[in-house]
Amino acid sequence: xxxxxxTYDTSRPAALELDGVSVGHGRHALVRHISFxxxxxxxxxxxGPNGSGKTTILKTIAGQLAPLAGTIAxxxxxxxxxxxxxxxxxxxALFTARPRTELLSCKDxxxxxxxxxxxxxxILSEADEACVRAAMEATGTWELxxxxxxxxxxxxxxxxxxxxxxxxxxxxxxxxxxxxxLDIQAQLDxxxxxxxxxxxxxxxxxxxxxxxxxxxxxxxxxxxVHDGTASAAAAPDEAFTAARIEAxxxxxxxxxxxxxxxxxxxxxxxxxxxxxxxxxxxxxxxxRALQRAxxxxxxxxxxxxxxxxxxxxxxxxxxxxxxxxxxxxREQVERAREVLGRCEALICCVERxxxxxxxxxxxLEFAKAHGIPCYxxxxxxxxxx
Amino acid sequence: xxxxxxxxxxxxVDARAARAMVVCAAxxxxxxxxxxxxxxxxxxxxxxxxxxRLIAAGPASSTESCIIWDIRLPRIVTSILLGGALSLSGxxxxxxxxxxxxxxxxxxxxxxxxxxxxxxxxxxxxxNGIMGPWMSVAAALTGSLxxxxxxxxxxxxxxxxxxxxxxxxxxxxxxxxxxxxxIAFADDQSIVNLQNWSQGSFSGSRWxxxxxxxxxxxxALGVVLALxxxxxxxxxxxxxARSVGVNVLALRLAIVLISSxxxxxxxxxxxxxxxxxxxxxxxxxxxxxxxxxxxxxPACFLTGAVFCCGCDLIARTLFSPVELSVxxxxxxxxxxxxxxxxxxxxxxx
Numbered sequence: 001x002x003x004x005x006x007t008y009d010t011s012r013p014a015a016l017e018l019d020g021v022s023v024g025h026g027r028h029a030l031v032r033h034i035s036f037x038x039x040x041x042x043x044x045x046x047x048g049p050n051g052s053g054k055t056t057i058l059k060t061i062a063g064q065l066a067p068l069a070g071t072i073a074x075x076x077x078x079x080x081x082x083x084x085x086x087x088x089x090x091x092x093a094l095f096t097a098r099p100r101t102e103l104l105s106c107k108d109x110x111x112x113x114x115x116x117x118x119x120x121x122x123i124l125s126e127a128d129e130a131c132v133r134a135a136m137e138a139t140g141t142w143e144l145x146x147x148x149x150x151x152x153x154x155x156x157x158x159x160x161x162x163x164x165x166x167x168x169x170x171x172x173x174x175x176x177x178x179x180x181x182l183d184i185q186a187q188l189d190x191x192x193x194x195x196x197x198x199x200x201x202x203x204x205x206x207x208x209x210x211x212x213x214x215x216x217x218x219x220x221x222x223x224x225v226h227d228g229t230a231s232a233a234a235a236p237d238e239a240f241t242a243a244r245i246e247a248x249x250x251x252x253x254x255x256x257x258x259x260x261x262x263x264x265x266x267x268x269x270x271x272x273x274x275x276x277x278x279x280x281x282x283x284x285x286x287x288r289a290l291q292r293a294x295x296x297x298x299x300x301x302x303x304x305x306x307x308x309x310x311x312x313x314x315x316x317x318x319x320x321x322x323x324x325x326x327x328x329x330r331e332q333v334e335r336a337r338e339v340l341g342r343c344e345a346l347i348c349c350v351e352r353x354x355x356x357x358x359x360x361x362x363x364l365e366f367a368k369a370h371g372i373p374c375y376x377x378x379x380x381x382x383x384x385x
Numbered sequence: 386x387x388x389x390x391x392x393x394x395x396x397x398v399d400a401r402a403a404r405a406m407v408v409c410a411a412x413x414x415x416x417x418x419x420x421x422x423x424x425x426x427x428x429x430x431x432x433x434x435x436x437x438r439l440i441a442a443g444p445a446s447s448t449e450s451c452i453i454w455d456i457r458l459p460r461i462v463t464s465i466l467l468g469g470a471l472s473l474s475g476x477x478x479x480x481x482x483x484x485x486x487x488x489x490x491x492x493x494x495x496x497x498x499x500x501x502x503x504x505x506x507x508x509x510x511x512x513n514g515i516m517g518p519w520m521s522v523a524a525a526l527t528g529s530l531x532x533x534x535x536x537x538x539x540x541x542x543x544x545x546x547x548x549x550x551x552x553x554x555x556x557x558x559x560x561x562x563x564x565x566x567x568i569a570f571a572d573d574q575s576i577v578n579l580q581n582w583s584q585g586s587f588s589g590s591r592w593x594x595x596x597x598x599x600x601x602x603x604x605a606l607g608v609v610l611a612l613x614x615x616x617x618x619x620x621x622x623x624x625x626a627r628s629v630g631v632n633v634l635a636l637r638l639a640i641v642l643i644s645s646x647x648x649x650x651x652x653x654x655x656x657x658x659x660x661x662x663x664x665x666x667x668x669x670x671x672x673x674x675x676x677x678x679x680x681x682x683p684a685c686f687l688t689g690a691v692f693c694c695g696c697d698l699i700a701r702t703l704f705s706p707v708e709l710s711v712x713x714x715x716x717x718x719x720x721x722x723x724x725x726x727x728x729x730x731x732x733x734x
Contacts, residue, residue, distance in 0.1 A: 062628055084630035093628040099621040100483060103676040112621050115614070115629040121679055122614035168629070 013076030015040045015204035016061065016091075016172045021070035023053065023060040029068050030056050034230040036223060040171065040202040043195055044233060045215040047208075048225035049249050054208040055095070055176050057225065061206070062093035062174050075171060088116035092170035094161055096177050099149075106152060106160050107145040110136055113167035135167035136160075138193060154181040162190065166197065173197075175207035179214060187211075191218035213261030216240055224248050255314040260307075264314045265291055272298035272317045274381065275336075275343040275367075277360050282349040283308040287315045289378035298343065300336040301328045301360060328359035337366055346374045347381050401673075405680040408672045412687035416465065419694045423461050424453060426702050455592075463590035463598060464697040464711075465690040467651045468661060470602045472669070472689020473609055474647035475662025476682070480616055481640045484546045485726050488662025489529070489648035491550060493557030495659075497532025498525040498652035500560045500567075503579055507571050518594050518653070522601070525649035532556060533645050585656040585712035587697050594654050601650050605643050606686055612639060613678035620676065658693070659712045660719025665689035667722060692718070 014037035024030040031053040038044050046054045059065045061072055063079060072079040074090050082090075092113070101109065113135065114128040124132070136142040139159045144152060149160065158181045165173055173194075179187040195218060197203045209215045215222050216236035224231040224239060226248050231239065237258075245256040255264050268291060276286055276299040283299060284307060290297045300320030302309045312319040320336050322328045340346065346367040353361040367374055375381035424436050429452055431439075436453065439445075444454040475488035489495045505524035509516050539552040568579050609616075615636050618626040627633050651658055669685040670676045696714040703709060 059624075064624060064627055084632065088628065088630035091628075093624075095624050097622050097624055099625065101620065101676070102485065103670050103674065104620070105675075108675070108677060109621060112618055112625075112629070115618055115631075118614070120611070120614065122617060123679075 013073070014038055015042075015075060016206065017073045017076075018061070019071050019073070021057075021060065021072060022068040023056045023065065024068055025056065025065065027068070029228070031225060031228055031230055032069075034070070036230075036233045038172070038204045038206055040204050041198050042220050043198050043205040043207075043218060045207055045209045045219035045222045046225055046230075047212060047215055047222050047239075047248070052225045053228070054225050057230070058093070058174050058176050058206070058208060059095070062091065062095075063087055064093075085116055088168070090170060091172045091174065092165040092168040093174040094165045094176065094178065096180065098157065098161075101149045104149050105145065106141060106147050106149050106156075107132065107136070109149050109160055110141070110145075110164045110167055113164035116168065131169060132163075132167045135163040138166060138197075139163040140189075155183060155186050158182055159186070159190075162193075170203065172204045172206065175205065177210060178207050179209065179211065187214060194218065212240060212245060212256075216261055257310060257314060259310060264311070267291070267315050267317060268294055268296045269317055270296040271342070272296050272339060273344050275299065275340040275346045275363075275372075276316075277346065277348040277350050277363055278302060278308040278312070279306065279350055279357050279360070281307045282351075284311055286347055286349050286378040287311050289382070291315050293378070293382060298339045300339070301332045301357075301363075303356075327356050330359075333359045333362060336363055340367060340372070341370065343372065345381055345385075346372050347376070347378060348374060349377060401675055401677075402680060405673045405675075405684055408669075408684045409687055412684060412691055415691050416687065416694060419691060419698060420461050420465070423694065423698045423701075424457050426698065427452070427457065428706050459592045459595045460587050460590045460697070461694060462595045463654060464587045464693045466595065466598045466602045467587070467655050467658070468665070468689040468691070468693025469686040470598075470605070470647040470689070471651050471658060471661040471693065472665035472685050473602075473605060473682070474644040474651075475689075476666040476669075476685050477609065477640045477644040477647075478662070479666060480620055480678075481637065481644070482540065482546070482549060483620075484549060485667065486550060486663050486723055487553075488660070489644065489651075490557070490657060490659045490662060491723075492532075492536050492553035493555070493560060494529045494532045494536065494553075494645065494648050495652050495657035496557040496560035496564070497535075498528035498649050499583060499657050500564045501525060501528030501531070502653060503564045503567050503583060506579060507567060511572070518597050521653035522597070522649060525653035526646060528560075529645040529649045529652070530641075532560065533641055537641070582656045584710035585658045585715075586700075586708070586710050587655050587693075588701075588708060590654065598650055598654060601646060605647055606682075608639070608643060610679070610682055612636065613682060616640075616678040620678070655711070657712065659716045660723060661689055661692050661696075661715050663726070664715075664719040664722040665692050667726060668692075 016038040018034050018036055021034045022029040022032040034057060046057060048054050056065065060067050074082060074087065110132050111124060114124055114132060115122065117128060118124060133142060136145060139162050141160045141163050144156055149157065162178065178190060182190060191214060194205050198205050219236060221233040222236050222239045223233050240258055242256045242258055254266055257264060273295055274290060274297040276283055276297055278286065278299055279302060296317035298318035299312050299316045301322050302312055302319060304321040305324055309321060318339055320332055322332055340363060348364050350357065350360065364374065375384065425431055425433060431449060435449065439450050439453045444450060478487040478489065478492065479485055501524045502521055505520065506516055535556055536553055540549050543549055543552060564583060571579060615626065615631045618629055618631050619636060623633055665688040666685045669688040670681055673681050673684050675681060696718065697711050700709040700711045700714045
């Protein structure tokens with residue numbers, strides 16, 4: 001994994017550099033003062049809610065829209081002075097609009113990527129053919145080359161369109177939501193391919209992504225676009241703190257867990273009705289099931305840093321934690337018993353009690369002694385309620 | 386291994402080019418056959434050996450020679466050129482609107498041109514002037530460009546493909562109503578001319594017209610072939626075309642001008658001819674098995690030519706001596722193709 005300190009060759013101009021750029025349709029600026037430099041071989045992701053202007057930024061960089069202010073330089077040359085044909089050899093762009101073709105094969109579509117290199121009539125040379133084939137093999141579309149593009153699945157089409165962009169052999173690749181239409185395996189394959197191309201060929205990639213977890217896995221740096229501003233580019237672990245993500249997406253009734261890269265629905269507040277004994281990852285399913293059933297619950301005694309502990313912090317109405325890496329203490333057990341005594345049921349997700357959570361076994365005994373019904377899982381509890 | 390694979394790729398590309406060439410050769414043969422039949426069959430039947438003799442001898446003053454040289458040959462040449470023109474115009478408009486059932490007739494462009502030509506005709510003939518071919522073309526071009534501008538304005542507002550077609554048909558109806566209004570109030574002399582022409586017919590074609598048509602149509606065909614590379618990129622979505630360096634604005638302007646000019650030519654010399662612009666490009670694409678512009682454009686032109694030449698032969702001979710309007714015949718063959726296209730694309734937005 002590349003850290004934020006990764007250094008790039010600074011003797012050459014950045015593959016793409018934005019300086020004080022404002023973008024928008026017509027005169028109204030949607031996002032202002034965007035400045036960043038994208039180095040060769042770097043993968044950068046734009047993150048932000050719908051309508052924040054990610055696509056507008058990408059369209060401006062791709063020359064589809066004129067910048068309202070500032071300069072965009074491609075390999076050190078101002079985009080405005082760059083002829084369209086030269087730009088097309090350096091920069092490929094793929095937006096979310098999908099071509100509706102008729103009687104065109106998959107390879108016909110990929111062939112089009114060689115547009116900036118072919119002659120007057122667009123006939124492909126042997127070198128062009130080799131380039132197209134390499135791009136199709138890299139995306140796993142070579143086997144589909146004779147299929148009618150209109151009859152392929154969304155995922156196959158997306159891969160073919162990525163192949164088209166790769167066959168354009170660009171220094172900078174712009175992708176708008178490249179993982180939409182793809183299933184999870186294909187999303188991961190796609191991002192692996194982009195990273196591999198970036199590393200092996202020095203291609204710079206700038207993409208907008210909906211999925212924060214994918215961005216944190218695939219991007220060297222990310223830019224958050226929000227409320228008409230673009231943040232400075234930062235490594236994902238710096239940019240994706242819970243507070244920033246929650247502010248970025250204006251999250252209400254939901255929370256972001258950086259360690260999992262996941263979003264959780266907000267907790268059900270109120271007096272706990274169920275007490276859950278969990279630990280490790282044993283309680284994750286139960287917590288989520290109770291959350292879906294809209295039942296406020298308490299849990300304990302949990303280690304604060306394992307999966308159950310982190311999830312309980314977002315989902316449990318009341319959670320009792322032990323000290324990190326310490327066995328459960330007597331005082332914490334007392335508090336847990338007090339809460340448990342007011343609950344109508346106990347769910348014990350843990351099957352084995354060891355030295356660290358021995359005290360939790362005492363909670364189970366306590367419940368049995370006081371006639372509180374005990375269940376194995378949320379499903380078990382919900383079925384017998 | 387790598388080399389054989391590379392060869393195979395090269396072969397598949399060649400195979401498609403070869404298929405397009407075979408299709409074109411077959412279409413040329415069909416065209417020659419139809420042309421010969423059109424020379425032979427008619428109110429005066431002429432035997433094949435006589436045809437060779439008459440053509441070889443050049444224009445002469447005998448009745449048969451006049452029929453061949455002054456009536457049938459120019460009519461055949463005109464129907465071939467205008468059929469190709471309609472097909473090209475349809476292909477361009479389908480690419481422009483990314484809509485398989487766009488053509489100058491459906492979008493009302495032919496009807497717009499027909500209105501301006503009728504208007505010009507009545508004004509000029511009313512002033513005892515003579516309506517030259519240039520004047521007809523100019524009038525038709527004015528009308529088709531004006532209607533095109535109107536359709537484009539509507540197209541900016543409507544987002545669905547079917548609404549665009551409905552809008553085009555409505556524009557067509559308005560223009561037709563206006564033309565019929567003109568005809569109703571025109572004096573007798575003009576009506577004879579107007580009635581014939583306004584239904585769509587290749588009758589009365591002259592060599593002078595044919596030469597003028599040939600100049601326009603061949604030039605347009607050349608430009609379309611030269612534009613096949615950007616047209617191919619444009620087929621794959623406008624934003625994409627722009628991103629690979631196509632000057633989309635210039636390309637769109639060229640498409641509008643050429644398709645308007647082609648349909649203006651047709652209307653000026655034959656009146657509005659329906660459905661060829663939809664049916665012929667579609668048949669050509671199916672025959673060639675591709676829609677790559679460079680491969681399909683020549684076949685597209687030839688299919689339109691065959692379609693019109695054949696339909697004119699039927700229109701002329703089916704109920705001889707009564708002559709049908711060519712639009713009646715093209716509609717019989719063309720409309721089912723349009724319906725089939727609409728059914729195939731029922732998900733059309």
